[in-house]
Amino acid sequence: MSTAFGKQLERIETPIPGLVVFELPVHGDSRGWFKENWQREKMLALGLEDFGPVQNNISFNDAVGTTRGIHAEPWDKWVSVATGRIFGAWVDLREGPTFGTVFTTEIDASRAIYVPRGVGNSYQTLEADTAYTYLVNDHWSPDASYSFLNLGDETAAVAWPIPLADVEISEKDKAHPRLADVTPIPPKRILVLGASGQLGLALRARFGDAAHIEYATRDDIDVTASDLSSARRWRDYGLIVNAAAYTAVDLAETPEGREQAWAANATAVAALARVADDHGITLVHVSSDYVFDGTVDGAYDENAPLRPLGVYGQTKAAGDLAASTASRHYVVRTSWVIGEGGNFVRTMHSLAERGIDPRVVGDQFGRLTFTSDIADAIAHLYESDAAYGVYNVTGSGDARSWAEIAREVFRLGGHDPERVTAVRTEDYFASATGPVAPRPRNSRLDLTKIIASGFSPAPVDDSLRAYVAGLKG
Known part of the structure; x- marks a missing residue:
């Protein structure tokens, strides 16, 4: 023996x-x-x-x-x-x-x-x-x-x-x-959903085009389909990043938009969570400040009670809960996203260049989040084996109103910031002809947890300066 x-x-x-x-x-x-x-x-x-x-x-x-x-x-x-x-x-x-x-x-x-x-x-x-x-x-x-x-x-x-x-x-x-x-065994595959959106493009820039990384749009894979469990050899995947979402906040208040928002932001996430849990895959789901009602003083931490105001926020909150059923999950909660394509900063820069003086909401406060920062944070969480759970990710620095950000865009572009007029949310939407979703007045997200994980969010002021410089070029 x-x-x-x-x-x-x-x-x-x-x-x-x-x-x-x-x-x-x-x-x-x-x-x-x-x-x-x-x-x-x-x-x-x-x-x-x-x-x-x-x-x-x-x-x-x-x-x-x-x-x-x-x-x-x-x-x-x-x-x-x-x-x-x-x-x-x-x-x-x-x-x-x-x-x-x-x-x-x-x-x-x-x-x-x-x-x-x-x-x-x-x-x-x-x-x-x-x-x-x-x-x-x-x-x-x-x-x-x-x-x-x-x-x-x-x-x-x-x-x-x-x-x-x-x-x-x-x-x-x-x-x-x-x-x-010998043919080396490649790393487990990474699937990025929503690859054509602002965040999807930033994730492509961050992860690159290695053979084991797959970028997919809704046309490539339907996550609500009944055959999702057999749509891929899922055991070969180590990470799914769900950067796909229905983001038409106001249209979500219509009957058709409500159905689409629930399908994309909640039902699809539940399906992905089941696949991830069945095959030991890490699921990253990108969430929003709209899961809160914006009535608290100070910043929201990851454990703050969910209290969405409108349909979009409700579907995002449901998606957060669905994603958390996967054993290996990161819910990345962010706000005021800026990347490639149409966004607030690009719009303000265009208005300034065309000589248009905008009226901008001045009673909603938060921080911009650039998609490159979100992509870097996602890579950090996955590659560092950070504890699973919810993480707030925005740019760092002082919170500002939309009007204050617009003025800064004007200033950085060489235009008079006083051309921007701050207005109340109610006044801004007073002439709207379609549905208007309620917005949280306070979108500040506490960054203590993501910083403690070893990630340093970029200062908003630096990111905004670089972004506007790129638009000017």
Whole structure:
């Protein structure tokens, strides 16, 4: 009996990122032994991600020296031994700076190892009647993308205890390529929805056009369709960014607009949350200051009660709640968004250039948020593994009214800011012929939480200056 009794549950890092060895407590006596081979709560407490296993496989090996691998699959594994003992070898076959890194160790019943997707897995049995067992978080598929490495690759140079010339290896394993010819496993896919909108364009600029990143519009994927669960091989995705929304605030007050707003801002988000939760995907959902009524003094933090005034705000609040049902979610709440295409700053700059003196609302206060800042914040939250939840993201600095911002746009463009007249919200919309949605008078969002995560929102004044300079150019 080679299994060690009395170990404490312990996590041991390896040179391969995400590949983690666990020492397992095994309790035994003359009758045999018992162990908790996989205990979700305890593993999560030690920092292992909740990888969601869906299948358990066992490979029984009769003879000493049975050698299998090196295989890198597009799913995660929890590898352990029920009986016997193995020499395990793992090689990082993922794209990136650690490609080709090797780790080896022995595994018996008192040890297990978590193997992330893309890390090549192989073993050689050191005892007869070895039962090698592994949990995986996806079902085998012919469409999955695999990579393989030859067991005898000279670059990896695995120090097999029993020379490969003395063991039986399958013809398939013998034919695997050397490291120089291996096709690296790409990162999990990223799907950006709403790719043609202001934020979608900023996300494209931030994430780039790598092969594993997909930008989609409503024409590309209907998230409310009944076949959404099979619309993609979702297990290949690590992140969905929902930058799509119905944003016609006033039209949302009409019967047709109300239906469209609920479909895009709530029903679609619920469908995405189900897909994300079923497949271990991180969901980023972009929300709005309109989920609040704007009546409080000071800034709204992430835990402020939802109290939307109009249909648009109601649908965005419902979307926030739907997104939060996904285990891995970030709700990014923002305000007064400025990016490419039509927006308030661009309109004010155009009016100034054309000699038009506007009347602008002067009793609603908030901060502008430039889409590049939102895109950077989303990337930060995902890449830094920040705690899941709701985060406010706007530009930093003092809150201002729309009229004050308009005057600043005029000034930055070389025009007289006094040409802008501040008016009350009621007076501004007094002549409107269609429906007018209620607006929150206070849209200040507290930035303490996003700053504590390590992200520094750009000062609004600096961003506005650069934006107007770009319009002038």
